Amino acid sequence: MGLFKSKNNTHSDEKKSDKYYYASQWGLMARKFRKHKLAMGSTFVLVIFYLTAIFGNFIAPQGTEQYDGKFVNCKPTPVHYFHEGKFVGPFVYGMKTERDPVTFMAQHVEDREKICRIKFFTQGDPGGEYKWLGLFPSNLHLFEAEDGGKIFLFGTDNMGRDLFSRVILGSQISLFIPVVGMLLTVVLGLAIGSLAGYFGGWIDTVIQRLIEVVRSFPQVPLWMALSAAIPKTMKPAQVFMLMTIILSLVSWPGLARVVRSKFISVKKEDFIMAARISGAPGSKLITRHMIPSFLSYIIVDMTMSIPSLIIGETTLSFLGLGLRSPATSWGVLLQETNKLETIMFYNWKLIPMIFVFLSVLAFNFMGDGLRDAADPYK
Amino acid sequence: MDNVLLEIKDLSKVYESKGVNVKALSNINLTVKKGETIGIVGESGCGKTTLGRCVVRGIDATSGEVLFHTDEGVIDFLKIKGAQMRRYRKDIQMIFQDPYASLDPRMTVFDIISEPLRYNTKMSNREIEQAVDRITDQVGLNKAYLRRYPHAFSGGQRQRIGIARSLILQPKLIVCDEAVSALDVSIQAQIINLLEDLQREYDLTYLFISHALSVVRHISNRVLVMYLGRMVELGETEDLFRNPLHPYTKALLSAVPQPDPDVTIDRIVLEGEVPNPANPPSGCPFHPRCAYATDQCRKEMPPLKEYDGRLVACWNIK
Ligand SMILES: Nc1ncnc2c1ncn2[C@@H]1O[C@H](COP(=O)(O)OP(=O)(O)O)[C@@H](O)[C@H]1O
Ligand SMILES: [Mg+2]
Numbered sequence: 001m002g003l004f005k006s007k008n009n010t011h012s013d014e015k016k017s018d019k020y021y022y023a024s025q026w027g028l029m030a031r032k033f034r035k036h037k038l039a040m041g042s043t044f045v046l047v048i049f050y051l052t053a054i055f056g057n058f059i060a061p062q063g064t065e066q067y068d069g070k071f072v073n074c075k076p077t078p079v080h081y082f083h084e085g086k087f088v089g090p091f092v093y094g095m096k097t098e099r100d101p102v103t104f105m106a107q108h109v110e111d112r113e114k115i116c117r118i119k120f121f122t123q124g125d126p127g128g129e130y131k132w133l134g135l136f137p138s139n140l141h142l143f144e145a146e147d148g149g150k151i152f153l154f155g156t157d158n159m160g161r162d163l164f165s166r167v168i169l170g171s172q173i174s175l176f177i178p179v180v181g182m183l184l185t186v187v188l189g190l191a192i193g194s195l196a197g198y199f200g201g202w203i204d205t206v207i208q209r210l211i212e213v214v215r216s217f218p219q220v221p222l223w224m225a226l227s228a229a230i231p232k233t234m235k236p237a238q239v240f241m242l243m244t245i246i247l248s249l250v251s252w253p254g255l256a257r258v259v260r261s262k263f264i265s266v267k268k269e270d271f272i273m274a275a276r277i278s279g280a281p282g283s284k285l286i287t288r289h290m291i292p293s294f295l296s297y298i299i300v301d302m303t304m305s306i307p308s309l310i311i312g313e314t315t316l317s318f319l320g321l322g323l324r325s326p327a328t329s330w331g332v333l334l335q336e337t338n339k340l341e342t343i344m345f346y347n348w349k350l351i352p353m354i355f356v357f358l359s360v361l362a363f364n365f366m367g368d369g370l371r372d373a374a375d376p377y378k
Numbered sequence: 379m380d381n382v383l384l385e386i387k388d389l390s391k392v393y394e395s396k397g398v399n400v401k402a403l404s405n406i407n408l409t410v411k412k413g414e415t416i417g418i419v420g421e422s423g424c425g426k427t428t429l430g431r432c433v434v435r436g437i438d439a440t441s442g443e444v445l446f447h448t449d450e451g452v453i454d455f456l457k458i459k460g461a462q463m464r465r466y467r468k469d470i471q472m473i474f475q476d477p478y479a480s481l482d483p484r485m486t487v488f489d490i491i492s493e494p495l496r497y498n499t500k501m502s503n504r505e506i507e508q509a510v511d512r513i514t515d516q517v518g519l520n521k522a523y524l525r526r527y528p529h530a531f532s533g534g535q536r537q538r539i540g541i542a543r544s545l546i547l548q549p550k551l552i553v554c555d556e557a558v559s560a561l562d563v564s565i566q567a568q569i570i571n572l573l574e575d576l577q578r579e580y581d582l583t584y585l586f587i588s589h590a591l592s593v594v595r596h597i598s599n600r601v602l603v604m605y606l607g608r609m610v611e612l613g614e615t616e617d618l619f620r621n622p623l624h625p626y627t628k629a630l631l632s633a634v635p636q637p638d639p640d641v642t643i644d645r646i647v648l649e650g651e652v653p654n655p656a657n658p659p660s661g662c663p664f665h666p667r668c669a670y671a672t673d674q675c676r677k678e679m680p681p682l683k684e685y686d687g688r689l690v691a692c693w694n695i696k
Binding site for chain 2: 277
């Protein structure tokens with residue numbers, strides 16, 4: 001027996017590190033995921049987006065209800081560092097109003113005489129108070145221009161609201177509705193898919209038909225019909241809840257199908273039979289062996305389902321069926337762009353679209369990376 | 379009859395998939411004595427795995443009984459449930475063919491080996507650790523590696539893990555389904571030696587499924603030859619290898635080189651394909667490939683009959 005031992009130990013592949021041998025599935029997945037540069041970059045972008053959303057009221061100079069009628073449809077304010085060749089640090093010029101000699105439209109232009117330095121960590125104007133996470137009252141803001149200067153990094157809208165602030169505060173809804181909707185989707189998809197896959201038989205047949213029926217509805221009109229049923233008088237928080245429910249009611253069948261097929265294929269695996277022969281009861285079989293064996297795929301699927309939820313929320317709000325002003329989301333912001341003049345004269349109002357685009361893309365790339373990492377044993 | 383461990387009676391299995399019925403196992407009858415090793419051989423697809431899995435209840439047999447002789451009398455292992463199942467489940471275990479697919483890659487080796495103890499005993503964590511330590515020693519695994527995951531191991535080492543898992547409950551019968559077929563030849567010998575050592579130590583009984591005839595000849599006391607889900611021949615290993623009676627056994631054995639120059643058996647080359655079990659031939663299932671087939675063979679199924687202490691299913695043996 002001693003002979004076997006020494007002989008056998010030489011079989012281990014010397015090149016691979018000890019760490020690799022002790023790495024669990026999640027450890028191996030992390031190793032693989034880190035090699036996927038695009039996915040890592042996207043994850044970084046998403047972390048920034050979500051942190052910005054969480055600290056949104058602090059980063060945004062204006063609250064959702066603040067506006068300034070004097071500064072309607074302003075272009076994005078340029079931030080300068082040098083005044084007449086001299087370094088001053090970050091500042092903006094004051095603003096004055098002029099008429100365009102050709103179109104006679106009122107325009108805000110830089111007043112080169114007036115320098116307003118940018119201060120950081122300032123107490124905001126009255127009206128800029130917020131409760132962080134709905135709990136801690138504060139009026140601390142990341143930056144502000146001194147001497148009554150105005151910084152509109154992304155310009156303003158036709159009511160004089162700072163678009164930069166609105167994009168950030170809008171992301172709180174546009175980025176979190178999909179996540180909450182996704183979690184609901186997971187609960188529905190996992191429960192229904194497991195029922196079908198584990199029990200099979202007539203339960204499976206009924207659920208499969210149900211999935212087919214739900215999937216055969218065109219998604220966007222279904223969303224629209226359901227959203228149109230939301231009463232106009234509802235509070236934004238309730239609309240938010242209903243929208244997540246609507247989004248997940250439409251998207252669970254995709255996940256349920258994945259879960260079902262995973263259950264069916266894992267049931268045939270040798271290690272499942274081995275566990276059963278060693279006396280594992282059904283509950284342990286499911287929770288200890290079956291679900292862990294495809295959990296990583298579920299996570300991939302969840303990640304991949306978020307983009308369509310982001311687009312779903314944006315679409316509904318854009319069409320005026322989801323959230324409405326003063327509640328803010330990227331879709332609400334894009335509502336203003338449905339006029340031709342916006343694109344001609346106020347093209348900065350399309351900036352929210354860039355964020356929709358970036359977040360959708362980032363989720364897709366991250367999902368790609370996760371999918372490659374999902375089966376680390378191949 | 380006192381030394382009987384297991385009686386397989388009229389065991390049959392029909393797979394139903396997409397409306398097609400495949401009769402993978404037909405009326406297997408086999409009495410297994412305590413401490414013996416029965417080799418089960420036959421071409422791929424003849425139902426060896428199905429037989430093994432039905433006996434351990436990895437899959438449900440369609441009909442038949444597996445009578446298990448316990449201290450408390452004879453029970454049908456295929457029918458027991460509840461407390462009785464929890465009590466006797468551990469006695470019949472299995473070693474799998476594929477050392478990669480049969481270990482859950484998400485569990486450490488320690489968790490894999492100890493899992494059966496958690497389901498079948500009330501041992502404390504300390505006792506479990508001691509039991510795992512003992513068994514890893516016995517199967518020749520290094521204790522230092524217990525916290526590693528299966529992907530850290532070679533096929534042979536993984537098979538030792540699988541053996542440790544099936545052995546930790548101290549079963550009475552172990553079904554070894556091609557337990558060494560996936561391994562390198564040198565490793566095969568090590569595992570075979572290990573299985574023999576363990577058999578001596580624990581008085582184990584093996585159903586040793588394999589298509590490797592030399593291995594079967596080495597390890598088995600008796601050999602069962604199967605064809606298309608049926609028993610073709612059953613006899614003492616040396617008798618059967620020296621003097622195969624059934625034409626199929628002859629053909630099967632003539633494919634392996636004879637270690638004994640005194641023994642000459644007719645060289646028969648197996649021609650043609652194994653028939654589709656979903657659509658078996660009439661009469662003797664072997665007749666389309668048999669050189670001696672008669673009209674009777676084509677029409678009637680030969681019964682299993684005894685000749686010189688051997689069971690053979692062939693019309694032409696008188
Ligand atoms: N799950 C299954 N569903 C349908 N047919 C099966 C299944 N498993 C095995 N079979 C069929 O049963 C027969 C016996 O298979 P098996 O027991 O695996 O044979 P062996 O182990 O001798 O190669 C084969 O024809 C095979 O195709
Ligand atoms: Mg097999």
